[in-house]
Amino acid sequence: MGAGGFVAGDVKNYPGKVTRHVVNACVLGAMGGLIFGYDLGISGGVTSMAPFLNKFFPDVYRKEALDTSTDQYCKFNDMGLTLFTSSLYLAALIASFGASYITRTSGRKRTMLLGGIVFFIGAALNAGAVDLSMLIAGRILLGVGVGFSTQSVPLYVSEMAPQKHRGAFNIVFQLAITIGIFIANLVNYLTPKIAGNQAWRYSLGGATIPAALICLSALKLDDTPNSLLEQGKAEKAREILRKIRGLNDKEIESEFQDLVTASEAAKQVEHPWTRILKRQYRPQLTMAVAIPFFQQLTGMNVVMFYAPVLLQSIGFESNASLLSTVITGAVNILATGVSIYGSDKSGRRSLFLSGGAVMFVFQVALAVLIGSKFGTSGDVIALPRWYAGIVVACICLFVSAFAWSWGPLGWLVPSEIFPLEIRSAGQSITVAVNMLFTFFIAQLFLAMLCHFKFGLFIFFAIFVAIMSTFIFFFLPETMNIPIEEMSKVWKQHWYWRRFMPEDDDCRALDVMV
Numbered sequence: 005m006g007a008g009g010f011v012a013g014d015v016k017n018y019p020g021k022v023t024r025h026v027v028n029a030c031v032l033g034a035m036g037g038l039i040f041g042y043d044l045g046i047s048g049g050v051t052s053m054a055p056f057l058n059k060f061f062p063d064v065y066r067k068e069a070l071d072t073s074t075d076q077y078c079k080f081n082d083m084g085l086t087l088f089t090s091s092l093y094l095a096a097l098i099a100s101f102g103a104s105y106i107t108r109t110s111g112r113k114r115t116m117l118l119g120g121i122v123f124f125i126g127a128a129l130n131a132g133a134v135d136l137s138m139l140i141a142g143r144i145l146l147g148v149g150v151g152f153s154t155q156s157v158p159l160y161v162s163e164m165a166p167q168k169h170r171g172a173f174n175i176v177f178q179l180a181i182t183i184g185i186f187i188a189n190l191v192n193y194l195t196p197k198i199a200g201n202q203a204w205r206y207s208l209g210g211a212t213i214p215a216a217l218i219c220l221s222a223l224k225l226d227d228t229p230n231s232l233l234e235q236g237k238a239e240k241a242r243e244i245l246r247k248i249r250g251l252n253d254k255e256i257e258s259e260f261q262d263l264v265t266a267s268e269a270a271k272q273v274e275h276p277w278t279r280i281l282k283r284q285y286r287p288q289l290t291m292a293v294a295i296p297f298f299q300q301l302t303g304m305n306v307v308m309f310y311a312p313v314l315l316q317s318i319g320f321e322s323n324a325s326l327l328s329t330v331i332t333g334a335v336n337i338l339a340t341g342v343s344i345y346g347s348d349k350s351g352r353r354s355l356f357l358s359g360g361a362v363m364f365v366f367q368v369a370l371a372v373l374i375g376s377k378f379g380t381s382g383d384v385i386a387l388p389r390w391y392a393g394i395v396v397a398c399i400c401l402f403v404s405a406f407a408w409s410w411g412p413l414g415w416l417v418p419s420e421i422f423p424l425e426i427r428s429a430g431q432s433i434t435v436a437v438n439m440l441f442t443f444f445i446a447q448l449f450l451a452m453l454c455h456f457k458f459g460l461f462i463f464f465a466i467f468v469a470i471m472s473t474f475i476f477f478f479l480p481e482t483m484n485i486p487i488e489e490m491s492k493v494w495k496q497h498w499y500w501r502r503f504m505p506e507d508d509d510c511r512a513l514d515v516m517v
């Protein structure tokens with residue numbers, strides 16, 4: 005095993021069955037990812053629909069119609085229009101901080117419910133929009149909904165799931181994101197055929213369906229035992245723990261007592277945002293920032309946004325959008341399934357490292373394949389069928405490697421490493437960093453492509469090499485470690501141990517911030 009990769013030998017092993025209750029809770033909870041995925045998948049298609057542009061962005065519509073360039077790298081680009089798409093991520097970023105307070109004081113379940121409601125209203129406003137201000141108001145509400153759900157869902161699932169299967173359950177969140185993207189792409193493909201000029205209303209309004217689903221699920225769900233303790237409801241917490249683990253009072257006692265201890269320590273922390281900056285949380289804080297940052301710097305979203313243009317220009321004119329739906333959609337979903345299986349068996353590190361290696365190889369391959377045909381001019385030339393097939397295969401392999409590694413683990417690992425007293429704050433940082441860099445990539449990628457040309461793939465390949473090295477040296481294995489025992493993995497890590505207080509009691513003594 006590598007430099008960062010030990011599995012702590014003396015951690016506890018709480019008993020617990022995979023009960024119907026825990027499966028329901030985790031699967032329904034994780035469906036919160038649908039709304040994020042639906043939005044990621046829907047906006048690109050909608051902003052390229054002519055009736056939508058004509059109604060809300062008439063200047064852009066006219067300029068696009070006049071754009072006759074054949075350069076596949078420097079496509080016509082309007083900052084205002086991309087800002088409209090990416091503004092959602094800024095709203096989500098800001099909302100995630102508010103959500104941190106609500107998840108802590110009112111619980112994970114209520115935050116999910118609130119997220120669903122706000123998202124529903126945003127989607128309805130968008131579908132019925134009569135002018136730009138209504139569209140933008142809707143966009144902001146959608147962003148708030150996404151911020152709330154990405155803040156609360158990963159926490160919810162990590163706290164509900166039995167330790168042995170925490171990875172698998174948590175990855176259902178990313179699976180829901182990929183399903184959301186897939187459905188959105190299909191909806192965008194179908195609505196113009198069915199609804200003509202009004203297609204955009206149906207595409208945007210479709211988001212009300214996952215939103216309603218999330219609201220209904222959240223109403224049915226129990227809150228997590230950790231969150232109930234945080235709210236002072238000890239008896240209810242014990243009852244839910246019994247129910248989700250399928251065990252009696254005696255059998256859950258050890259896990260329950262550890263939750264109580266963690267919650268008591270957490271209650272003494274009045275200012276989690278100051279607390280999180282303390283030296284002893286440096287490893288967790290580093291991961292909460294680095295992991296979502298690196299996830300976006302894999303270039304996955306660039307491949308997702310660029311695939312339709314690329315496929316069109318290499319000879320798949322008529323069915324490019326459907327084909328890219330299959331590539332960025334189906335492959336993404338299937339490979340996310342691999343990590344559901346692998347994360348609790350082979351561990352987080354091996355998925356991160358294998359995914360990184362495969363992404364690196366196929367990014368370099370794409371740079372070579374695209375560079376040698378389009379050169380730096382980017383002019384379209386007819387490609388032989390077999391050549392186009394190889395490009396498609398490389399995209400598929402890149403997408404699948406992301407989907408078994410950085411996609412799901414980008415949410416799983418940050419959600420399981422923080423102690424309770426700063427867990428909500430830590431998760432907000434993860435969401436905020438993720439949204440910030442999703443925003444940057446969405447906003448800047450066309451300009452980057454125009455500037456770097458095929459070298460853009462090399463740019464991201466270099467980042468993939470850096471992030472894999474980071475994981476190899478700095479991320480300890482977190483598989484199979486109970487969430488409230490996680491501090492042990494840092495204590496035994498070759499680098500992070502220097503930041504750890506001498507023994508566990510320090511935490512209890514040192515919590516008054």
Ligand SMILES: OC[C@H]1O[C@](O)(CO)[C@@H](O)[C@@H]1O
Nearest residue numbers: 044181182304305336411442
């Ligand atoms: O599945 C791909 C999608 O997954 C995310 O990384 C979120 O985890 C998105 O930014 C991306 O569009």
